[in-house]
Amino acid sequence: MTAMTCPEAEPLLPLVADGAVDPSTDPDLFAHLAACPSCQRIVADHDLIALALRRSAPPAPPRARIITFPRLAAAALVLIAIGVAAIALAAPATAPAAHGLAVHPAEHAPAPAPVAVAPAAPARAPVAAAIPEAAAPTVLRLARTDGSTVFLIRRGDAWVAIDPTQMDGSSTRGQSSANEVPVRW
């Protein structure tokens, strides 16, 4: 290492401030700096000027997000793929699914049970209705053509028709009267 003088060091001091040199690349310069208060002061001035410029720098404008066409195309493809997958999963499929397993309709939705209504009694106006089991309420009030009313009460898989005019009063809670007729839907 050779000793450096101030006239030799001063032109290089802006490079020190800029970080273009360091003790490993220029040990003579930094050995001089370590021992010279005047050159130390010059470097400190450069450093503080840079700090002042950073403090007073105007804020950078926010960058607008520009969605380029490739991104739009990629996003559209993703949405289409999701939609196709959703449609494929919703519809009953007999072909193997994407994962390679066969899909059986019965595994996903039970077949609707057949509905049929048996006439309550020959003397009475027939009560007929076709209500899918899945949508059937618990109690139905139906009006006959003669103006009378019959009630249909769901009990398990069957419906029981009750004619209030035929009630003998012996029914207790939960027990059917003589006029109850099972109705199969």
Add this chain to the structure above:
Amino acid sequence: MSDGPEVRPAGGPPSPVPVEALAQSQPVQALDAEAAVALLQREEGGVRRVIRYYIRDHAAEDDVWQEVCLRAVRHLGGITHPAAARGWVYQVARNASMDWLRRCDRAIVRIAPELPEREDASQSGRAPGDGVLTDERIAAVRRALDALPPSQREAIRLRIEEGLDHVQIAERLGINRQAVEVRLCKGRAALRERLSDIFEGDL
């Protein structure tokens, strides 16, 4: 200004070296922690002088000095020459001081609206750098930058405000790297000359 790369000495695994070897002129193998501490004890006065160029608060000066000692002990193992060690310690002191000021900058940005103005900012304890960089001085620096030739002004702006390195600046401006370094050197020197007249040697 540099975001002054922290010096990381190269070299193999350090081996213990007696403190007396530091006084010898021939190269030594490496500095161990004990030798580093001895070196720092000898250099403390000079290092504190460097710190005071940047920081005017005595409490902050002590904190930065401790930081310098920690960094030096941690990284001095690869230094193979005493003179190189002194230059390296100087660089550590400079980096630690600037890191302290940048941390204060971030603190000032967060809390500045709530703090009252004080006449003697250097004694406020709010930000050690404020004793050196008052609002008036910062404004003067900005005016000095605006007065530079456009080529130098743009190079300095890209380097300091946008943090681009020399290669990036060269690409942005369409010049070679040497031209960038020339513009930066001239621009920095011109700034300091303008501002030294304004601040009378106490920037």
